[in-house]
Structures are given as structure tokens and as C-alpha cells.
Amino acid sequence: MARSLLIFGITGELGSRVAQLAVARGHKVYGVSRGSNTRDRADLAGVEMFTGDKLDRDFLEKTLSKLPVDAILDTIPSINGINNIHEFFPQVKNVFLVSSTGTFVPLQTLPADETHPWREENHVNFHGKIANDKLALELFAKDKFPVTIFRPTNIIGDGRVPLDLFGARDIEFFRALRDSKPLTLPDCREILLQSGCNWDLAKAMTLALDAGDKIAGEIIVISTAQAIRLQDYLATAMEFLQSSSEITWVDADEFYKAHPEHTGLPFLRQHMCFNIDKARKLLGYTPEFTGKEGLLKALEWCKESGLL
Numbered sequence: 170m171a172r173s174l175l176i177f178g179i180t181g182e183l184g185s186r187v188a189q190l191a192v193a194r195g196h197k198v199y200g201v202s203r204g205s206n207t208r209d210r211a212d213l214a215g216v217e218m219f220t221g222d223k224l225d226r227d228f229l230e231k232t233l234s235k236l237p238v239d240a241i242l243d244t245i246p247s248i249n250g251i252n253n254i255h256e257f258f259p260q261v262k263n264v265f266l267v268s269s270t271g272t273f274v275p276l277q278t279l280p281a282d283e284t285h286p287w288r289e290e291n292h293v294n295f296h297g298k299i300a301n302d303k304l305a306l307e308l309f310a311k312d313k314f315p316v317t318i319f320r321p322t323n324i325i326g327d328g329r330v331p332l333d334l335f336g337a338r339d340i341e342f343f344r345a346l347r348d349s350k351p352l353t354l355p356d357c358r359e360i361l362l363q364s365g366c367n368w369d370l371a372k373a374m375t376l377a378l379d380a381g382d383k384i385a386g387e388i389i390v391i392s393t394a395q396a397i398r399l400q401d402y403l404a405t406a407m408e409f410l411q412s413s414s415e416i417t418w419v420d421a422d423e424f425y426k427a428h429p430e431h432t433g434l435p436f437l438r439q440h441m442c443f444n445i446d447k448a449r450k451l452l453g454y455t456p457e458f459t460g461k462e463g464l465l466k467a468l469e470w471c472k473e474s475g476l477l
């Protein structure tokens with residue numbers, strides 16, 4: 170059945186891909202962004218575009234709430250944004266919010282799934298996402314707010330510099346590998362990384378349009394099928410870049426003490442390893458790409474776009 174979907178974050182990595190896939194499947198798509206994002210995006214042909222701030226209540230009331238939408242995707246949710254959707258779009262049958270598996274860490278079981286604890290804040294999990302998700306689920310419990318929370322893992326694929334071994338997305342890391350420069354790295358070789366390819370993640374969210382109200386109130390992890398070790402991730406990048414960099418591994422605690430500027434490192438050191446059976450069962454989702462393939466797609470894109 171054709172749906173009518175409003176996407177907040179339409180020019181983003183996920184929003185634009187969901188839009189392209191949803192239009193191709195015959196759904197009507199409206200898109201909102203402030204018009205400032207210049208990042209690489211998917212083709213938005215067929216999308217009815219609106220420029221404005223999703224937190225501007227006047228814009229929501231006078232323009233967006235009049236649209237005949239029956240589903241909303243917010244790729245960059247916030248407390249105010251969730252409350253606004255709840256207030257201004259009482260008619261919608263589905264509200265999809267993008268959260269993160271960063272809510273679950275540190276993982277107590279491998280692989281983890283949606284039953285893993287996530288509500289308590291700790292030194293490394295994503296407090297903002299936790300607050301959003303709690304609010305959305307409270308509104309579901311209180312008011313049947315038809316929310317489904319997607320929790321992607323680290324996003325990879327064309328259009329964005331992939332994660333580096335310091336926990337950032339710094340192209341200089343991959344340039345150093347390309348130039349076969351020696352590198353001193355925090356020893357995270359055995360850490361598990363489970364990336365989600367951007368097109369696969371978008372496919373999962375597009376499939377959700379066919380799932381109706383059976384996914385309301387659910388948290389769904391979306392990702393590739395399997396985690397890989399960071400040493401294999403690095404080896405894949407080095408092979409692609411024909412790198413002969415000499416790597417010196419340093420105890421990760423010592424490294425971080427000496428380099429606190431690598432603020433993404435504590436998170437990188439958390440295992441990411443998830444079972445995606447719930448997405449398979451509820452959405453009919455099957456990821457097309459592995460983590461290594463997603464990394465290769467990202468590096469190919471870096472080359473094509475002149476970054477590498």
C-alpha cells in the first residue's frame with residue numbers, strides 16, 4: 170500500500186537514501202531540511218521539498234501539519250522534536266526515530282539484541298539518545314504514540330569518510346595509510362565492530378512502511394549481519410589502499426592518557442556485536458552488504474570524490 174511519508178533530515182545520509190528507496194517503491198515523500206547541509210546525498214527526484222527548521226513550531230503548525238502524511242521519519246530526533254511530532258501530527262500511523270546502538274554499551278552479552286539493558290546512563294553510552302528513546306516510549310505507553318525506534322550501528326558506505334582507528338572519521342588517517350606512513354595506534358585489534366551500510370539501513374527503514382502498526386512501541390537494531398575485528402577492518406583498508414604502513418600498537422589506556430584529544434576512542438573500544446533477527450522478523454530485512462564491503466564502498470567513494 171502506498172504511504173505518505175514526511176522525512177525530517179531529507180538531505181542527510183539516511184534521510185535521502187530512505188527517500189530515494191521510498192519514491193522507487195511508489196510512496197509519496199515530503200522532505201524537510203534547513204537547506205544548509207552540503208554533504209553527499211542520494212537523488213531526491215520525486216520528493217516534495219520544504220525548507221525550514223523542524224523545531225520551528227510556526228512552520229510545523231502552518232505548513233507541515235497540513236500535509237496529508239501518515240508516516241514520519243525523523244533521522245535527527247530530539248526531545249523538543251519528539252514532543253512536536255506528538256503534538257502536531259496526531260493522525261500519523263507510524264513515527265520512525267533514528268537512535269543508535271550507542272545506547273546499549275558497554276555490552277554485557279555478545280551478540281546483544283534489543284533486550285539488552287540501555288536505560289541507565291554510564292560513562293560511555295549515548296545519553297541524548299537514551300533520553301529521546303525513553304520519552305518516545307513513554308508517549309507510546311501513555312498515548313499510543315506510534316513510534317518505532319531504529320538503532321543503527323556505525324554507519325558506513327559511500328558518501329562519508331569511514332571510521333578510523335582513533336574512533337573518528339578523519340581522512341588524514343586513510344591518507345597516511347595510502348602513503349604507507351608508519352602509524353602508532355591504540356591496541357584495539359580484538360575489538361568487534363559491526364557497521365551498518367547506509368543503503369541497507371535505509372532499506373530497513375523503507376521496509377518499515379509496509380509493517381503497519383505491528384512495529385509500534387518497538388526498538389529495532391539495524392546493521393550488517395556480523396561484526397568483524399578492528400584488525401581485520403584495518404587489514405581491509407590497507408589492502409584497498411595498497412598500504413605497507415608499519416603499525417606500532419600501544420596499550421589503549423596508555424595511548425588515551427597521552428592523547429585525550431581522541432575523544433572517540435573510549436567508544437571505539439566498546440564491542441559492537443548485535444543480533445539483527447528482530448529486524449529480519451518484523452521488517453523482512455536482509456542486509457546486502459558486509460562490514461568489509463561497506464568499508465570498501467566508503468573508501469572507493471573517498472577516492473572518487475578526490476579525498477584520497
Ligand SMILES: NC(=O)c1ccc[n+]([C@@H]2O[C@H](COP(=O)([O-])OP(=O)(O)OC[C@H]3O[C@@H](n4cnc5c(N)ncnc54)[C@H](OP(=O)(O)O)[C@@H]3O)[C@@H](O)[C@H]2O)c1
Nearest residue numbers: 178180181182183202203204205206222223244269323324
Ligand atoms: N554516524 C553514525 O555512525 C551513526 C550511527 C548510529 C546512529 N546514527 C544516527 O543517525 C542519524 C544521522 O542521520 P544522517 O547520517 O542521515 O544525518 P546527516 O547526514 O547529518 O543529516 C542530517 C539531516 O538533518 C537535517 N537537519 C538537521 N537539523 C535540522 C533541523 N533542525 N531542521 C530540519 N532539518 C534538520 C540536515 O539538513 P540541514 O542541516 O540542511 O537542515 C540533514 O538533512 C543521527 O540520529 C545519528 O545519531 C549515526
